Amino acid sequence: MRSTRKAAIVILSTTLSIGMLAACSSSKPAKSAAKDGKVKLTIVSLKPGSEKAAIATFNEQVKQFEDKNPNIDLVPKEYEWKATTFAAQLAGGTLPEVFTIPFTDGKTLIQRKQLADLTSQVKALPYAPNFNPKVLDAAQDTNGNIFGIPYAAYGIGLQYNRTLFKQAGLDPDKPPTTWDEIRADAKQIADKTGKAGYAQMTQNGTGGWMLTTLTYALGGRMEQTSGDKVTASVNNVQTKAALQKLHDMRWGDNSMGSNFLLDWGGMNQAFAAGKVGMYMGGSDVYTSLVQQNKINPADYGLAALPLDSSADAGILGGGTLAVVSAKASQAQKDAAVKWIDFYYMRKLTEQSAATLDAKTLADGKQPVGTPALPIFDKATLDKANSWIASYINVPLPQMKSFTDGVFSQTLVAEPAKNTQELYGALDPVVQAVLSNKNADIGKLLDKANTDIQNILNRS
Amino acid sequence: MKSTLVSSATDSSSPSRSAPPRRRAGPASWARGGGLSNLVFLLPTLVVFGVFSWYPIGRALVMSLQQTNLVTAAQWVGLENFRHVLTDPLLWTAIRNTGYFALLALVFGYPIPLVLAVLMSEVRRARGLYSALAYLPVVVPPVVAVLLWKFFYDASPTGVFNTMLGWIGLGPYPWLQNESTAMPSLVLEATWAAAGGTVIIYLAALTSIPPELYDAASVDGASIFAKIWHVTLPQLRGVLLITLILQLIGTSQVFLEPYLFTGGGPSNSTLTILLLIYDYAFGQSLGGDYGAATALSVMLAVVLAVLSAGYFRLTRKWAAS
Structure with a gap:
């Protein structure tokens, strides 16, 4: 009897220890392929503390993307780039696979091999040759390889x-x-x-x-x-x-x-x-x-x-790059550029995407038409703005001094x-x-x- | 009394000295004798300490000798990190600020809980209510408390404290917005936040003082202050020493208040050692200098360990007598 109890305690105690050790070693790379064959991709969503309507609108856009790409499973994560937390998130590996960084940090992160090389995926995009070279430079290494997609300039x-x-x-x-x-x-x-x-x-x-x-x-x-x-x-x-x-x-x-x-x-x-x-x-x-x-x-x-x-x-002037973690798999990189193209880029280059994006945002009472500087050239920016003119809900006349x-x-x-x-x-x-x-x-x-x-x- | 204590101590140690030397036990007899089950019982604790305390300490020691960004392979740089930290002018600013915080916390934060505890122990009715009120700030999550106090410290004439002081014709004061008032403001909040816990410790210690001592003092015609001075304080001596060393260690590692209130500002006037460590590691978005951060951590740990050991050595005799 006594030895049975002792054995039970020994087994329990050993299991506990092994369990705790196992719990600590969860730093395995995230599985890129879920059981159902879908590519799982974590993406940044909105800044923490965003309005409910903004979050709902974002989720709607995620749904639109997933409907179009049934083999990709997006997992949004709240995110705000801050100088004081970015280094910790980067070092700790807690950033989503797709995240955004200021132009300022592009070169250094590329040099440190912390961003995925997206050259082939970006070059396949129809508007790739049209990037303002000065803007795209923030996402390139010295050999011209592309590690990110500039999507906003201010x-x-x-x-x-x-x-x-x-x-x-x-x-x-x-x-x-x-x-x-x-x-x-x-x-x-x-x-x-x-x-x-x-x-x-x-x-x-x-x-x-x-x-x-x-x-x-x-x-x-x-x-x-x-x-x-x-x-x-x-x-x-x-x-x-x-x-x-x-x-x-x-x-x-x-x-x-x-x-x-x-x-x-x-x-x-x-x-x-x-x-x-x-x-x-x-x-x-x-x-x-x-x-x-x-x-x-x-x-x-x-x-x-x-x-x-x-x-x-x-x-x-500065801007924001959408980038992909260096740890992402090939399938994730493909999915990531598809998402960046869908969420950040299409609205700048394609009328149907621009109006869908603007309509979704406007329906969710989110700002449409906030002044930006061109990623491609001023003509493209003006054209994109003309597509969504009927949805613009930001008080543009109050920003006239700037836009002029x-x-x-x-x-x-x-x-x-x-x-x-x-x-x-x-x-x-x-x-x-x-x-x-x-x-x-x-x-x-x-x-x-x-x-x-x-x-x-x-x- | 003293001599009895000394002789009994000698007595208790004598049997082990005269005991015959034990036979060397083999692994089998060690296991049979309960060694194995002891080890198995200890295992979960050992694992927890190993993984969450000793391993990080070991890693920090190693990292303090390396240059790494935690992504690419680390390089050994010997004592370079220590040299860099020791020649950083901000280190001396941080040490000065931390010392200033510790001093202010000692002057204001140390006696207040004691006074509160003694007063509360004298209260006859609703003592539980007072204890609860005193302990309440400890229950408020520290981050919430700091954010709340940020409102109180609003430097405009309409800020909470400035409005209240305005009623009696004082202020407005800049509180956190001025290099000379920022640190005392942090200490004020820290004292408020921490006093409750210490009060409870003192209250518990006060109940263990034999009431006969007070009775005897009363018979001798001692006033309440004489009782506190001649009975309460000497009886609390051990607890007072422990809380003093805990407070010194705590204030040397102050981080939360400067981090949340001021971010080390204005102009580094509230930059403390721990905040500097944090800044080395995470201050710049990309320049995480983990080597310098761990080097300074190691130095701080060594200083605190030496301080504690020295302090206990110096005061052991006094505390025991």
Whole structure:
């Protein structure tokens, strides 16, 4: 009796141990083929916290795709690209097989062999030869192989709240066209409404990103390239002037509100809540403001970012690549490009797909027609917009200043090397200027320049 | 009293010294004697500790000597990661900030639970209610608590704290938005969040103090403060030492508050050692410097281990007497 019980305990205990060990070793590659012969593919869906209607619309599009491709089984996963979590997701292998990344990171991920080579699949697409070479370059290695599909491009514009403009006695149809006007309007908004007239992102790399944007607008550059050598130049005259502008608005006019620790999500939230009069942000941010922050469309205004008269002045441009995990199987890569083509690309190139996409979105009360910059050329973009004209539900007249002005502005790409690290190193500088009245701008920038140069040298 | 203790300790150790040496047991007799079943009983625990504690510790030690992005093969770089971390100017900022947090937490966070516990133990009625109220912040999930306090700390004149202070003509204060007030703000929330747990420990310890001691003190005409000073505190000494070392270790590893409240800002004024480790590993979207992150983790672990050992060595005698 005793020995039976002992044996039972031994068996139980051993099973438990083996079970736990087995539970821990689940890092096997995901099965690409399900039992029913279908190709299983995990894809990114919408950002966490999206509206129910947006999720329902997305699921409807997944269904349309699966109906067309009965041998592919899509598994959507919520996803938002964030500098602070992407590395962990990438290292931990928790990203879906199809995910999206900013142009900024394309080259590095390709170099590190973390993206699947999609050259043959992309070349088979009917519109492959039409990509704007400058845009496609973000997804190519030095041999011209293609590792991703650019599907959205943006330029930075001036986002402004029309309701706050009205409350402050400003004309919402005449947004500021110079930085002096921005400063004056910001002060008027702050004085009249008590809200932040102008606000600036400062956290998780967005501080550096937006400081770079302002520097470009004044004609400066953050890195100098000569041959293979890249030199940091963040202590340039224009960046100093940019920070001085922020300093004057913050400490001279007190027109920047009271929260100086804002990242992209925090800024959008504050803006949609009517706490911010103006800020710099991507021209495509309206979609997210609707889907995540329930902005009142009547509040929204988008203007072209005022540029300095210098010939080098331009707006910072970027975009998003749809890419596939390097671990994906051949069948998954084929399915992935089919999905990217269906969900991200067809609406840019094919009338029937464009109208179906626009109708689905409009039926789900999701934004249609948010301003974008061309992936192919301006004519293709205009044509695509004309197909969906009857579905456009975003307040385009409120974005006229941007859509009229942006095509005459010079688009400048982000700093080429160690971009995210450069942005990260500039965050504390922007924060210091906004939280410390006596911050020494020259000294802060010199120090940041040394730090960034060290990073460049180290890599 | 003291001499009895010493002699009994000597007595208890003497039998083992005089016992005859044990015979060397073979594997068979070891198994028969219960060794095998002991091992089997221990196995689940060993597996759990092995897989979730010892293996990661071992991996971290190895990784601190490597350069890796966790995708391509790792390269051995010797002590390069340690050199890089030690020459990083941010390290000294992080150490200074962590020390400042620990100091503030010690000055404010350490005595408050003790005072609360002593006061609550003096209350005759509804003691359970007070304990529950004191413990409530511990029940609130830390992330929720921080997000809640973010609203309280809103630096505009309409923020919760600023409005309340405005009633008595104070403020508005910048709270998290200023390099000099950010850290004290974090400590205030951390103290609020953690005090409940410590209060419960102190309350439990207070009940174990023999009531005769208080009776004797009363007979001698001691005031309430004299009772606390001469009876309560000396009786709590052991528990106080334990909570002190736990708090020191805890505050050296502070991460949640700076990460959620300020992200280390404004301008690195709340960057702590753990946040720096996190930034090394995950701060940039692509530049995950896992080698530097593990190197700093290893150094922190060694410092804390030495600190704990030294502390216990120094205070062992005092705590036992």
